[in-house]
Amino acid sequence: MARTLFITGGARSGKSAFAEQLAMGFGAPLGYLATARSLDGEMDARIGKHQERRGTAWHTIEEPLHLAQTLRDQDGAFKAILVDCLTLWLTNLLLLDEEPADDSEERVMADVRQLETTLATMATPVIIVSNEVGMGIVPEHRLGRIFRDLAGRANQALAATADEAWLVASGIPLRLK
Amino acid sequence: MARTLFITGGARSGKSAFAEQLAMGFGAPLGYLATARSLDGEMDARIGKHQERRGTAWHTIEEPLHLAQTLRDQDGAFKAILVDCLTLWLTNLLLLDEEPADDSEERVMADVRQLETTLATMATPVIIVSNEVGMGIVPEHRLGRIFRDLAGRANQALAATADEAWLVASGIPLRLK
Amino acid sequence: MARTLFITGGARSGKSAFAEQLAMGFGAPLGYLATARSLDGEMDARIGKHQERRGTAWHTIEEPLHLAQTLRDQDGAFKAILVDCLTLWLTNLLLLDEEPADDSEERVMADVRQLETTLATMATPVIIVSNEVGMGIVPEHRLGRIFRDLAGRANQALAATADEAWLVASGIPLRLK
Numbered sequence: 001m002a003r004t005l006f007i008t009g010g011a012r013s014g015k016s017a018f019a020e021q022l023a024m025g026f027g028a029p030l031g032y033l034a035t036a037r038s039l040d041g042e043m044d045a046r047i048g049k050h051q052e053r054r055g056t057a058w059h060t061i062e063e064p065l066h067l068a069q070t071l072r073d074q075d076g077a078f079k080a081i082l083v084d085c086l087t088l089w090l091t092n093l094l095l096l097d098e099e100p101a102d103d104s105e106e107r108v109m110a111d112v113r114q115l116e117t118t119l120a121t122m123a124t125p126v127i128i129v130s131n132e133v134g135m136g137i138v139p140e141h142r143l144g145r146i147f148r149d150l151a152g153r154a155n156q157a158l159a160a161t162a163d164e165a166w167l168v169a170s171g172i173p174l175r176l177k
Numbered sequence: 178m179a180r181t182l183f184i185t186g187g188a189r190s191g192k193s194a195f196a197e198q199l200a201m202g203f204g205a206p207l208g209y210l211a212t213a214r215s216l217d218g219e220m221d222a223r224i225g226k227h228q229e230r231r232g233t234a235w236h237t238i239e240e241p242l243h244l245a246q247t248l249r250d251q252d253g254a255f256k257a258i259l260v261d262c263l264t265l266w267l268t269n270l271l272l273l274d275e276e277p278a279d280d281s282e283e284r285v286m287a288d289v290r291q292l293e294t295t296l297a298t299m300a301t302p303v304i305i306v307s308n309e310v311g312m313g314i315v316p317e318h319r320l321g322r323i324f325r326d327l328a329g330r331a332n333q334a335l336a337a338t339a340d341e342a343w344l345v346a347s348g349i350p351l352r353l354k
Numbered sequence: 355m356a357r358t359l360f361i362t363g364g365a366r367s368g369k370s371a372f373a374e375q376l377a378m379g380f381g382a383p384l385g386y387l388a389t390a391r392s393l394d395g396e397m398d399a400r401i402g403k404h405q406e407r408r409g410t411a412w413h414t415i416e417e418p419l420h421l422a423q424t425l426r427d428q429d430g431a432f433k434a435i436l437v438d439c440l441t442l443w444l445t446n447l448l449l450l451d452e453e454p455a456d457d458s459e460e461r462v463m464a465d466v467r468q469l470e471t472t473l474a475t476m477a478t479p480v481i482i483v484s485n486e487v488g489m490g491i492v493p494e495h496r497l498g499r500i501f502r503d504l505a506g507r508a509n510q511a512l513a514a515t516a517d518e519a520w521l522v523a524s525g526i527p528l529r530l531k
Contacts, residue, residue, distance in 0.1 A: 008346065008347050130347075132187060132312075132346065132347075133187075134309075135309040135313065136310060136311075136312060136313020136314070137321050148188050151189075152187065152188050153189050155189075155190075155347040156189070156191045156347055157348075160348055167347070167351075174351070176346060176349040
């Protein structure tokens with residue numbers, strides 16, 4: 001029986017900490033599927049801080065692109081798998097195109113639908129951390145607008161399939177469903 | 178008896194789909210009052226996608242500026258009228274000034290108050306879709322800041338007069354009132 | 355017994371008006387601790403509008419930097435003190451560095467922790483207004499990203515210590531805790 005938990009929220013809203021807490025409710029060992037790519041020092045520092053917070057129950061798997069396949073490969077290996085985070089994965093996929101366009105959005109949405117299919121067949125519970133990125137003014141650059149639309153659509157799709165959905169604000173989770 | 182439903186949310190949060198669902202609860206025919214102006218291909222594509230999703234119960238009226246007057250003209254012609262969306266209407270009004278300033282904000286707020294008065298006298302229920310645009314960092318440009326302030330004030334005013342208010346996040350509606 | 359109320363929300367979401375309403379529930383006189391610095395006309399106009407709305411029960415104290423110390427100095431002088439707002443205070447502290455960096459974030463977080471300690475020892479109830487700034491796309495500039503992270507962390511810390519926490523959207527408060 002598939003079990004998916006979806007957690008969204010703003011930057012530094014405490015969504016990862018809340019997701020880790022939910023994951024720990026499933027026992028140990030736990031899989032931490034990191035979609036981040038260490039491209040610069042800023043990112044490295046952030047990844048380091050997150051790893052520090054998690055304990056020895058966690059095993060980190062780094063996969064910036066093939067999220068669905070990696071989940072299938074790890075199915076059964078952990079009590080739960082935390083994906084952190086959906087929006088970095090979408091960014092990685094989007095940036096495979098030299099110049100992102102409307103086609104890119106549809107191409108990445110095909111990967112999102114694959115992920116949905118995979119989640120429905122997983123035996124291991126999956127906790128997905130995403131970001132709320134659509135509550136500011138319209139982004140100035142086209143890439144920003146495409147990313148924002150893509151993230152919004154992916155969030156809708158995954159929250160719809162999830163058994164639980166939460167919005168975290170100022171560290172406090174609000175149950176969406 | 179006036180009946181106003183107010184729906185806000187981020188970009189691609191599923192607020193239009195939720196608003197359409199609420200509207201369909203009133204029966205048919207339904208009015209779709211589009212405030213968008215097709216200025217470019219990006220916008221055309223988005224409008225096309227939205228029209229595709231709506232069925233034959235809907236009649237589209239395009240009005241980028243005279244929202245209150247159009248609502249009064251259409252009062253009684255439909256089981257409900259969906260306004261999609263408030264923030265595009267505000268943008269259209271704001272851009273009537275060559276260089277938007279604090280005066281522009283107050284000028285547009287006068288139109289918002291007219292809209293409020295109209296909503297209070299409508300026999301046909303009106304469902305208003307708006308956008309949450311104030312949860313990012315301070316916009317770099319003055320126009321962005323004016324727009325953000327204006328949208329925030331208009332959202333407050335319309336949510337206050339509405340019988341129901343909803344915030345949609347990741348496709349899931351949260352009841353505000 | 356310390357009593358802290360934390361209110362967050364987007365720009366022009368009605369959070370200050372709601373905070374003032376909560377404060378007035380404590381009686382009079384009330385302290386209004388303004389962290390804004392009048393650097394330009396835009397800001398002056400906004401401060402003026404806010405002061406107009408508040409009545410004679412309120413006494414304004416302006417303090418852009420030494421928030422914890424000022425709260426301690428004013429403890430017992432009012433029925434409640436409203437701090438408006440946290441994010442302007444964070445901005446003021448951040449901009450003490452000519453070029454903000456990761457160090458700046460940690461330096462300002464030390465001030466946030468001091469504020470937490472102070473709040474725990476206050477006899478006078480304190481109502482803190484903050485801003486939700488993390489629900490847009492990643493800011494283009496490094497300063498924007500540092501500010502966004504800082505505001506997110508400070509919001510988490512203060513919401514965690516608060517007795518009540520609220521998220522205001524379109525003028526309507528949602529209870530977080």
